[in-house]
């Protein structure tokens with residue numbers, strides 16, 4: 001499943017595989033050399049590429065990167081939900097799960113995940129409408145065996161009938177987790193309303209759709225589906241490693257050329273949509289979350305082959321612009337919306353796509369949905385008559401070209417996955433460049449898209465808790481009603497608007513100068529400007545010295561929100577109104593390759609990033625309106641958004657709610673949700689005015705400038721800051737939030753009923769000794785432990801989709817524990833299963849051999865020592881240390897040094913001191929879902945139940 005970000009522990013702990021024999025390949029020694037053009041890459045990309053087509057017609061992109069620590073591969077199959085048998089909906093996704101569970105050469109169901117864990121690997125897969133994509137990354141020295149195991153999925157999977165039952169439950173748990181997610185419900189309904197079109201199927205699958213039924217046996221259909229569609233000629237591979245291209249080619253030949261070519265036809269979809277039936281509709285949808293949205297969805301023909309002339313990007317650029325006179329600007333100014341996004345997805349329904357405009361409405365906007373729709377339709381007319389102008393093409397092209405010229409590396413795992421997906425949709429040589437490559441201004445292609453933005457192809461979605469409804473979704477929690485849009489309403493769209501609409505003005509922030517100005521001889525972060533209440537640090541990139549980019553972090557430190565819920569709420573409202581009022585600037589900066597944002601914490605942080613050339617102009621504008629314009633109306637609207645967002649948290653994934661409560665428990669300056677809501681509802685715009693003045697008048701300013709800045713630029717930053725803050729400013733001491741001091745014999749318990757169906761638990765015990773040594777031990781043990789938890793509780797017992805082990809830091813201390821979201825057990829029963837598992841794992845750990853341990857340690861060290869791949873990764877650990885005033889900036893090095901020292905005996909005693917210890921400090925979070933509301937919570941020995949966070953934080957001992 002894709003487009004969902006799970007916690008890394010979950011996304012890494014995936015499925016299972018096998019034993020450890022070497023696969024022998026009798027593949028032909030050479031690959032066919034097709035007449036392919038060379039891969040188009042960024043001038044900033046020093047990797048080498050080559051595309052080959054194996055004799056079985058499998059196309060492989062080879063990527064040689066001598067500097068990489070990890071090798072990675074992804075294999076995509078051009079089949080997905082669109083081809084599921086109607087008798088077994090969810091088949092493509094279910095088969096994706098089954099492939100991880102053993103192959104002929106590696107029959108053990110958990111062998112694959114064990115191998116990956118032992119070799120610093122990660123593995124995952126996703127299924128969508130027309131693609132199933134599998135990927136892994138692994139330490140370089142293990143790539144040959146990893147490929148042998150991986151490629152065997154596509155040659156000889158076991159598809160054990162006895163695991164059919166088990167894995168069906170894993171798929172069911174995955175569905176159960178997502179049935180309350182409005183994205184899935186709405187997307188399902190959007191497909192339901194397409195009539196006979198093949199997109200009208202159930203993507204995830206569950207116990208109802210998958211299973212033996214009259215005339216259909218799940219196992220037999222699984223085998224048949226695999227045999228029919230898993231053919232080399234509709235597969236694409238991206239393979240990245242530190243070897244030469246010639247060596248990578250040998251690996252590709254060895255492992256992939258024996259995948260069978262069944263010479264099947266590309267499983268295309270050609271069914272047509274009858275717009276007379278499908279279009280011109282308004283869909284009233286009642287979501288689970290309290291949201292207020294208006295979405296215009298035009299169904300367009302798939303035009304993804306036109307990537308070189310980008311008609312969709314051109315139209316969405318104009319429709320989504322935030323510049324004065326555009327719908328986003330005008331509607332925000334009127335207080336009718338808080339956001340507008342325009343985007344196109346040309347293959348959303350397979351051979352059809354969607355062009356969508358999504359708006360978040362205020363209560364005032366909810367009263368004027370028809371008028372807002374009319375305004376957007378009128379603006380589309382304006383684009384048709386005046387907007388197809390080459391100047392916008394120039395601007396978009398410059399923006400994309402700048403990004404491509406200085407394109408940064410990303411992690412290998414995601415990179416190969418994206419490439420294997422892109423290769424399904426475009427020529428391999430353009431797989432990297434296509435998103436950035438804007439060949440020519442093509443007015444006809446643009447008009448072809450605009451001509452499809454018509455009422456006949458339009459579905460208008462009214463999404464809110466108040467919508468009328470007469471039907472219910474089957475597999476998801478969502479109610480709805482579909483009506484035909486009247487001719488009178490459509491006629492009103494033709495009338496001219498009373499609001500003056502304009503096409504966007506040209507961008508003023510596009511960079512022109514890419515010179516490197518930073519003093520690159522500086523090798524440690526240094527204070528370069530220091531005066532009372534203002535400190536500016538600078539550090540040039542050590543790894544990407546030719547990047548004309550930088551990150552500027554301006555921290556306005558103020559401790560009010562650590563003890564006051566009111567201050568905490570007001571900071572959030574301030575940030576919300578700032579983003580709303582600066583959205584034109586933020587969008588303009590984004591197109592110019594920069595970013596600007598305001599975040600809250602111990603005070604506020606204004607962050608700028610991207611190309612440094614025009615950052616001074618951006619900073620000046622970003623600071624000029626730091627204090628927002630507030631009035632009764634926009635304040636009330638911001639409070640409404642704030643309160644709904646808090647309430648909606650209780651509708652999120654149960655396990656994310658559990659992690660949210662876990663973090664709040666341990667950090668001062670956290671408040672109960674009810675307290676925040678009550679506080680928010682008691683405030684007025686005057687409170688925000690007063691608070692903004694107070695914060696501006698009492699704080700300490702700290703700036704971290706990372707990257708391409710010279711002394712003049714930093715002097716300018718200081719000048720801008722002096723100009724914005726009052727000269728009478730009171731300088732306060734720098735302070736950040738403190739954390740709970742773990743004490744032996746204490747157990748903090750948080751118990752809460754939630755609105756999701758499932759149960760979630762987070763259970764952590766803390767090692768009594770702080771410092772880098774225990775951090776290293778915890779991290780190492782977690783790599784192993786997670787895998788065993790996953791294999792046992794998910795693959796074997798089918799208790800959950802999201803389950804794992806982790807080793808969280810609690811400031812200087814290290815915890816160790818488990819988490820789960822389960823539709824199968826109530827809180828107390830699940831807690832008991834955790835307790836039993838603690839002892840079971842002790843057995844596993846006792847049997848770990850020295851050799852196994854050394855391999856685990858070596859592979860974990862490889863990951864830890866991996867150099868940063870881009871500026872963002874380089875600056876992250878530095879900022880972490882900087883915020884905590886660790887001015888040796890060496891926390892990461894200390895952890896590596898400590899990791900080098902860890903022994904197997906250390907791991908065992910670490911485990912004794914945490915999960916096996918009855919005395920270890922403990923944090924236990926229990927979220928009770930509606931399905932188990934009548935079952936008890938789990939009481940623990942020596943427990944202290946926390947109910948009120950603020951009073952707990954007032955009296956808790958802090959580190």
Ligand SMILES: [Zn+2]
Nearest residue numbers: 001093097174
């Ligand atoms: Zn899945």
